[in-house]
Amino acid sequence: MTDEVTISARNVVKAFGQGNAAVRALDDVSLDIRKGEFFTLLGPSGCGKTTLLRLIAGFEMPTEGTILLDGADITTLPPNRRPVNTVFQSYALFPHLTVAQNVAFGLQMLGRPAPEVKATTERMLALVKLEAMAGRKTSQLSGGQQQRVALARALAPQPKVLLLDEPLSALDLKLRKEMQVELKRLQTETGITFVFVTHDQEEALTMSDRIGVMSHGKLQQVGAPRDIYTRPVNRFVASFIGETNFLSGVTEGAGVRLPVGAVVPVDSPRAGTVTLAVRPEHVRIVAPGEAGAIPATVTGSVYFGTDMNYQLALADGTEIEACVVSGVTGEGALSKGEQVGLRFTPGAVQVLED
Amino acid sequence: MARARDFSVTELPGATLVSMLVFVALYAPILVLIVYSFNAGESVAVWGGLSLDWYRAAWANDQVKEATWVSLKVATGAAVLSTALATMAALGTTRRPAFRGQTFVYVMINQPLMVPEIVTAVALLLVTAAIKKATGYTGLGYLIVAHAAFCIPFAYLPIRARLEGMDLTLETAAADLYASRWQTFRRVTLPLLMPGILAGAMLAFVTSLDDVVITEFIKSPGQDTLPTYMLGQLRRAMKPDVNAISTLLLALTLVLLSAFFLLTRKRK
Ligand SMILES: Nc1ncnc2c1ncn2[C@@H]1O[C@H](COP(=O)(O)OP(=O)(O)OP(=O)(O)O)[C@@H](O)[C@H]1O
């Protein structure tokens, strides 16, 4: 991976419909995707992920803005003239062709000589471990195998960018885990830039080099999985990715005073009324009355094997979740109604723009 | 112990019996026709033993051969022409968002199904007579074009049904894989549409083969098709070779309709 940009979206707007009934599926999206990276678009249903992918593929034209590929404007180029291929959610394999003919299709349309088509097709089938299925009709394959054919078909013409729209959502959990590893392997082996769409945050966190979190047609945050997880820029990102406790308070010096009176020290204060975000694993339960700890009451607990999740309430009713590693024998387990003190791991408290 | 039958709101007493009677009424005459085509006797409707005489007689009759030939030529020409036009019409009417006047276009394409055939026949007669006078051409072209005209809706319906059931993402995928519009049509749309096109062509062929009214109006002398030849025989003493010819026509139609059924049946 380099810092060189492959796909660049500049102030892209996509509106469906006219006048008052128009839906802004994409609202001023600007984004740079780097050469060779595994980039994931993550967001809830209807946030515009597919729309952005379709604009990059050329199936749709933006209402405003431009899309660049390696610096060249491709905004109005038809899909068959873009060196970009798509793995469709429904696979969209040609039912009248065999597996090998499906994989060869793109190369043939590009007018590559027959020996090259044959060699590349074989190489691609080997890459997705489907050599034995070359002569089959696609309807005779399992869902996972069809998925692999779709991948091989899209990779065969060696596109500059591969677009994948929730390619794993139709697979069962076990197969999905396998394909996640497989996809990552293919991406590393081919070095092709992948733009991957999902609404599964775990999938996004484990697979991506960088993630773009979307909501309501807007790009909320772009960054490496760790950045997004540990430094969410706003409440949406913090709550969409992982579990988060939110606390509101007023900035006071180098900390934030909560309504219950305690002051939480923060790294980068922001003036006025702010929202604090703390992951459950950064909430520590200490003895009640310990200096600087926030008094709280245990209201419930859930046992997760290695972890223990406690629900707690502050004096003003604010609910807090804490995740602690549980001892083997369960010693020190807290019971409902117990009074405790809470501390937050230093540096793990995020101050959000509200 | 006999179980009491469940009460059913959808069952109308006697409906089953009536349907069975209708069924008999539909097929009994055809059965009689088939049986009598193997009659050894001289009369159309008096049984005189089993034989293939009338098939032999029909086979030996030059007029029958000539009419069969005309029928096949006209039906083939009409099927090809109407299927090509119907394919274009189906592509033009389904591959786009709903447009103003869409229903009107559908109705216009299907109008030969609703306008009384005799009206179409008279209208076509007027036009062909004028053209014949102007050009002097008296070939089979008139019959082929006239048949194609009323065969279009029969060819159109299965093609449109096939197109509407087709997954548009397949064409999107082809475009994504560098196929031009024409290549997408040739390599993806057309092969997937083929069963619909063949089914449409078969329906058109059968429809043309069966036509009497329009053919009777348009044909030039010596252009009898099998149905109009048989109609002509009716005016004289009818011989049982008509039974044999009808049975053969029926057999051909059944073969084509079975093929049609196989082509349009939903897979899986
Ligand atoms: N062709 C269209 N016509 C009208 N509205 C559309 C069209 N395509 C998408 N939209 C709207 O644009 C918004 C974004 O849709 P999009 O398909 O990009 O969402 P998504 O993030 O891919 O969602 P999902 O996770 O459910 O696939 C939605 O509100 C959708 O209704």
Ligand SMILES: [Mg+2]
């Ligand atoms: Mg989508």
